[in-house]
Amino acid sequence: MDIDKRLRELAARLAYVNDVFGPKGGANHRLMNSRLGEFLDRRSAMDPDEQLRRLIQLEDLFAFLEKKLAAELTPMDLVRIVRHPQRVCLKDILENVYDNYTEIGGKDEFSIDPSMLIARAYFTRRVGERVVNQSVMVIGQEKGHGEEFRNGGSVKPWGNAKALHYMRVAETENIPVHSFVFTPGAYPIEDYPGAAQQIARNLYEMAALKVPVICVVSEGGSGGAEAVALADKRLMLSHGYYSVISPEGAAAIEAGLRLGQKAPPALADKCARLLKITAADNLRFGYVDRIVPEPALGARVQDYDFFKLLRGELIMATNEVVGAVKGMKLFRALAMRRGANREAFEVENIFMRWTLNAKARERLVLRRRRKYRAMSRKARLDGRSVLRRAWMAVQGAVWGINSFFRHDLLGKHRRRMQRVMEEIGAEAHLVRERVGRPVRSFLDRVSGRERLASDEARQRLTRLSRPEEGLCRPEGEWAYLSPKSREDRTVTCPNAETHGCRDLWAPDLYGEFAGVCDCCGHHFPMExxxxxxxxxxxxxxxxxxxxxxxxxxxxxxxxxxxxxxxxxxxxxxxxxxxxxxxxxxxxxxxxxxxxxxxxxxxxxxxxxxxxxxxxxxxxxxxxxxxxxxxxxxxxxxxxxxxxxxxxxxxxxxxxxxxxxxxxxxxxxxxxxxxxxxxxxxxxxxxxxxxxxxxxxxxxxxxxxxxxxxxxxxxxxxxxxxxxxxxxxxxxxxxxxxxxxxxxxxxxxxxxxxx
Amino acid sequence: MLNVKGLLEDIKASPYEEIVIAAPHTGVVEFAGIRPGDKVQGRSGTWKEKPGTVLAHLTREKNRKPLCAPEKGEVVEVHVELEGRFVEAGEPLAVIRHFLTRKEVIELILKKALSLFPAPEKAKYYFVPEIDQKLKVSGKRSVKLRDGMEVFIVSRMKRETVLPYTGPGGIIYSVYFHRGDNVDAGQPLIGVCPEDQLSLIQDVVTKVQSEWEEVE
Missing domain, CATH: 3.90.226.10 (2-enoyl-CoA Hydratase; Chain A, domain 1)
Structure with a gap:
């Protein structure tokens, strides 16, 4: 039975190599295939001991060849690895990395969005004689192992809304968030709350989320990834990718392809290389903090060592984030610094409570802000001289101080004074009205005079507009005229067929009309x-x-x-x-x-x-x-x-x-x-x-x-x-x-x- | 009385409609290389958002506009003598022969043979209980209608009112809505045909369904 199971695993490994490398696997793949075939053919003739011995040899050969193939991995191979159904998914991580978990708001396809998985999970830790459970909120995209309803981890807007909801819950409960990015990109539909707008809302909330956020990136596809990836510490799996666009998408744009056409694989391969999407690249740029090493051809469901390693990394990253803002840490800080290079099980010895007090929470947000502010310095050219930059920094500080004095310090008193004066004024007005009105009306009655508003004021309020006094929209209203208004030609409104708009003369349209069709109100683009x-x-x-x-x-x-x-x-x-x-x-x-x-x-x-x-x-x-x-x-x-x-x-x-x-x-x-x-x-x-x-x-x-x-x-x-x-x-x-x-x-x- | 058979014969004799493409306004004509016998496509796409085959361009005041085929068909005539010339509005430029589809033929016949009763407003529609009962028991062809007869119940925003039928008398040939469906204003609710023509119309429609050959 055991041999059967191990053989099935080998067959799966073979299929995996074929899927990832395709024809590029060449001799290695052929060798694996033939040796496995040979074994299966001769198996019935072998006694059980011989079978086991041969099987171990075969497994060693597979491991050797996989390592050999791993040395030649291209960025596009990595893309195929992270999208492979055998790749670890969030459910596997919940099962193997955390000690216990409860999935919230969903069971397989019965979920508002099966591609977004939320769970409350905990690590069980031994601290001296005590056993402590450390809770976290796990939020991430679930790719599953090829299930259709997971959409490959493309989260719909309402899935991201659910993620946001539970980030807030984590904030209320004062527990860290562990977010996992397993997405090729967001599901691009506009239905409320809207793909773009919901990601923006998530980012806005995470920008000041007052609990530690640790993010692990496996497949980081652009906007969809960002919806949960704004974190204090970003870990990246060594075979993952993090990119602005899928290599195929970039290739389609590069080749100027039209709808439905597929970009040639060679071009996608090239784009994957040019886009610098690997973990090593992103670590170099400073967009991830650490790489979590995976087995030779990427982590799969049975790689239990990997899960153990990931557990250690997650605990260490959370400890680091919490430790950086917590007051009392002493030796633990020292141990943590050293722990970065140590085996994962050593990390388990460092215990730190992950709840933060109000001040530490403020510090956390501040640190997150600073971390992101310092990023991508080398990706732009700042043409300002050092002197100028220094001057602008001083200027900024002066404005800040000035605003503080004017609006906060002095302004506060001034506003308070104003409010007091306002109150007094309102009291006085009321008294004046109560006392003065009977006197005024008596005087009016005695003198027979009627109080009327001035003629001008009445005119202004009651008269109709007079076009003869000037055009409703004065000519020369626009200080800038589009160069398109200097062309002598006519332009057709795109709504002409449905709204019966007449052709418009360009000088009229782009000049006086400000690029607006005078019939249907269509706005033509302007500079x-x-x-x-x-x-x-x-x-x-x-x-x-x-x-x-x-x-x-x-x-x-x-x-x-x-x-x-x-x-x-x-x-x-x-x-x-x-x-x-x-x-x-x-x-x-x-x-x-x-x-x-x-x-x-x-x-x-x-x-x-x-x-x-x-x-x-x-x-x-x-x-x-x-x-x-x-x-x-x-x-x-x-x-x-x-x-x-x-x-x-x-x-x-x-x-x-x-x-x-x-x-x-x-x-x-x-x-x-x-x-x-x-x-x-x-x-x-x-x-x-x-x-x-x-x-x-x-x-x-x-x-x-x-x-x-x-x-x-x-x-x-x-x-x-x-x-x-x-x-x-x-x-x-x-x-x-x-x-x-x-x-x-x-x-x-x-x-x-x- | 409408001669349905005759109508079908007429359609059969010329199973197409000829669409004259005329200049919508003045301008200089430039044909897009179409020749008699060419096949052209009409508007397409789920929302008819894709324009048809370009037949010609008309340029007025440096504004070059395409003229597209409104329906699928075959070009039968192109006024090539107008190429590069200034034309007045309404000047015929080309003729397209559009072959009628099965659906269009049936629509054409039913439009002439039936009197359609449209929904006056967007609402849910029901038949009044007596008619509903009759429809259920003996089928729709059993209900005779006359002008002013109370036939429908209009249900909108929890308010129910009775709607009388207006139009020529006859029997219900077809019902275009389901119980409790929201029907948009202007959509037909029922089609009514004169009693004596019922079997004739049925025959013709079945005939068209089975025999009409659509020209590709």
């Missing part, structure tokens, strides 16, 4: 300069950090040239423009993502500029407005340097909002993927210009990954409004007024302009 000058009162002298430059940090083949081209064409060094402005006496910081620079994609430079803008707005106590002229997502050519901007920027936003700021987002044209799923989607006030599209993935990707066809205008602004993703749709001609209205009526504590 971002139009908004800079007509809405945001942009002045080049008030732009800051324009020296921060996008580079090609992965030396991605051919991308350097494309980047140079983009810089030359746009005259900018990155897709993000940040400046200070004043709109109707309200000072604000504006960050613009321009669609003309590499599709408005966000990389390390854009992320940094956005964070600096948020920090500036915070220290100066200004509102922060993000105007998204268009963004295609995270810049794939920057790999994880791009993806990491999602948590980084969200942390900056969270810090700004927590400090009392007003963060407002305005979408235009097309906004998709990463940025929407992070620092844009987490804003409590999001608006869109009419005829814009807001979504997670384009219709092609949705069809490719889910097989669902999407109706036209699936991601249109009004659809997004109906689904609750955004909070208003604005007409382009009204943006200035609406923005002012929003600044006057919405927002946090620090709005001193009101």
């Amino acid at each position: 971002y300069e139009w908004y800079l000058h007509n809405v945001f009162n942009y002045s080049p002298s008030r732009e800051f950090n324009s020296e921060i430059e996008s580079v090609n940090p992965l030396s991605y083949e051919g991308f350097g040239l494309k980047l140079e081209q983009a810089k030359k064409n746009s005259g900018r060094k990155s897709a993000c423009v940040t400046f200070e402005t004043e709109m109707q006496d309200v000072k604000a910081v504006v960050a613009v993502l321009t669609a003309t620079f590499r599709g408005g994609t966000v990389g390390a430079a854009e992320g940094e500029k956005f964070i600096l803008a948020a920090e500036r707005a915070m220290s100066k106590r200004f509102p922060l407005i993000a105007y998204v002229h268009g963004t295609a997502g995270i810049r794939i050519h920057e790999g994880t340097h791009g993806v990491i901007q999602m948590p980084r920027c969200v942390m900056a936003v969270r810090r700004y909002i927590d400090a009392g700021g007003l963060y407002l987002v305005l979408y235009d044209t097309n906004s998709y993927a990463g940025p929407v799923a992070s620092f844009l989607g987490c804003s409590p006030y999001q608006f869109a210009v009419r005829s814009s599209n807001i979504g997670f993935a384009g219709p092609g990707v949705i069809l490719e990954t889910t097989g669902l066809e999407t109706p036209p205008h699936y991601q249109g602004a009004y659809q997004a409004l109906a689904r609750g993703h955004i909070h208003g749709v604005w007409d382009r001609r009204e943006i200035g007024r609406n923005l002012y209205q929003a600044l006057m009526t919405m927002g946090g504590r620090n709005l001193y302009y009101r």
Whole structure:
């Protein structure tokens, strides 16, 4: 019986090698196959002892050849390994790493989303004579072993919402969160709560989650991974990958393929190499803290040594995070530092209670913030000189101190005085009215005079508008005119067939009409300069950090040239423009993502500029407005340097909002993927210009990954409004007024302009 | 009385409809290389979101617009003499022969033979109990309707009202809704045909179903 079982295991190993390496397995695979076949043929002729001896030989041969193959693993092989049905899944980890667990809210397919698994689990530890259970909240994607209902670990929006719910529960119960990333990416549908918006919400919450979060990455596919991966300590399995996009997706984009076409495997292989997705790469970049070694060809269900190792790593990582913020640790801190290089079982000797007091919780969030703030320094080019940087740091500190004195220290007293005066004034008004009114009415009656409002005031309130006094929309209203308005041609509205719109003359459309069809109200795309000058009162002298430059940090083949081209064409060094402005006496910081620079994609430079803008707005106590002229997502050519901007920027936003700021987002044209799923989607006030599209993935990707066809205008602004993703749709001609209205009526504590 | 058989004969004699593609407005014509005999596709996709085959481009004021085939069919005539010339609105450019599908033929016949009674508002519809009973016991062809007869119960937002039938008298030929379904405004509820034509219509429809050959 035992031999049968071991033979089945060998057959599974053989199939695994074939699946992972395919024809590349070549001689090794053939040898394994023939030896196993030989054994099976001759088995009946052998006595049991001989069988066992031969079997052990065969197993040794398999182990040897697997090691040999492991030395030649390419990044694309790793992708195949993590997606293989034999790979360990979260359920295996719960069974083998933790001592006990209860799955919450789901049993196989009977779950709101079977691809998101939540469990309360504990480690049983011996401390001297006592036995202690240390509870954690386990949250992660469950790939299963090829079950269809798991969707391969693609979590639907409501699955991520469930994860968020239990992160909050963990916070309430003051227990650490262990999150496991086993996802090729999020399931890209827009139904409420929305793929992008829910990931953004998760990130926003995790940015200030007051319990330790330890994350283990096996398959980290972009946005879907980020939904649970913002952690204090990130471990990565040695055969895992963490990437901005699947190599096949990158290959399809590189080859410029249309819907339904498959990228050639060689190109996917090349993209996997160029994207630098392996654990070693990510450790080098600083996006993971430690690598958990796996067996030769990746961890599978029977690799019990691996589970033991992972258990040790998880305990150690949690101890480290807790130890870093806890007061009393002494020898344990020392032991922990040394423990990093020790065997896992030694780690079990270090016991630390994982509950944190209020102060330690604050420190934890602060440390997390600092950790992410320091990331991806090398992935951008900061053109500012050392002196200038020092000067800006000093400036920032001065603004901070100034704001503190003006608004917090003195402002507090002033506001208190104001409130007192207000109260006194209201009392006095009431007394004046009570006493004065009878006297006034008596005097009026005696003199026979009727109190009337002035003629002018009455006129103003009652008269109709007079077109002869001027046009309703004055000519020359726009300070900036689109160059498209200088072309002598007509343009057809895309709604002409359904709404009967007439052709529009370009000078009218792009000039006076501000790119809006006068019949149906369709908004034609306009240049971002139009908004800079007509809405945001942009002045080049008030732009800051324009020296921060996008580079090609992965030396991605051919991308350097494309980047140079983009810089030359746009005259900018990155897709993000940040400046200070004043709109109707309200000072604000504006960050613009321009669609003309590499599709408005966000990389390390854009992320940094956005964070600096948020920090500036915070220290100066200004509102922060993000105007998204268009963004295609995270810049794939920057790999994880791009993806990491999602948590980084969200942390900056969270810090700004927590400090009392007003963060407002305005979408235009097309906004998709990463940025929407992070620092844009987490804003409590999001608006869109009419005829814009807001979504997670384009219709092609949705069809490719889910097989669902999407109706036209699936991601249109009004659809997004109906689904609750955004909070208003604005007409382009009204943006200035609406923005002012929003600044006057919405927002946090620090709005001193009101 | 409607001659259903004659109608079918007419359709059979010319099993297609000819669609004249005319210039929607003035402009310079540029044909997209179509020739008589070419097959063209109409709008397609789940939501008819994909336009049909491009037949020509019309340029007015530097604005080049495509003219697409509205239906699937075969090009029978192209006014090639207009290539590169300025045309007035309404000028015929090409003719497409669209062969009728089985569904279209049945629709055409039923549209002429039946009187459809549409739902006046989006609501749930039921038959009044007497008619409902009759329908269940002896089938839909057993119910005779006349103008003003109370036939339906409209149920919307927990409010139920009786809806009388209006239209020519006859018997219920087909019911287009199920009990308790939400029916959109304008959707047909029932189709009514004159009593004497019932068997004739049934025959013709079955005939079309089984014999009509769709031209690819």
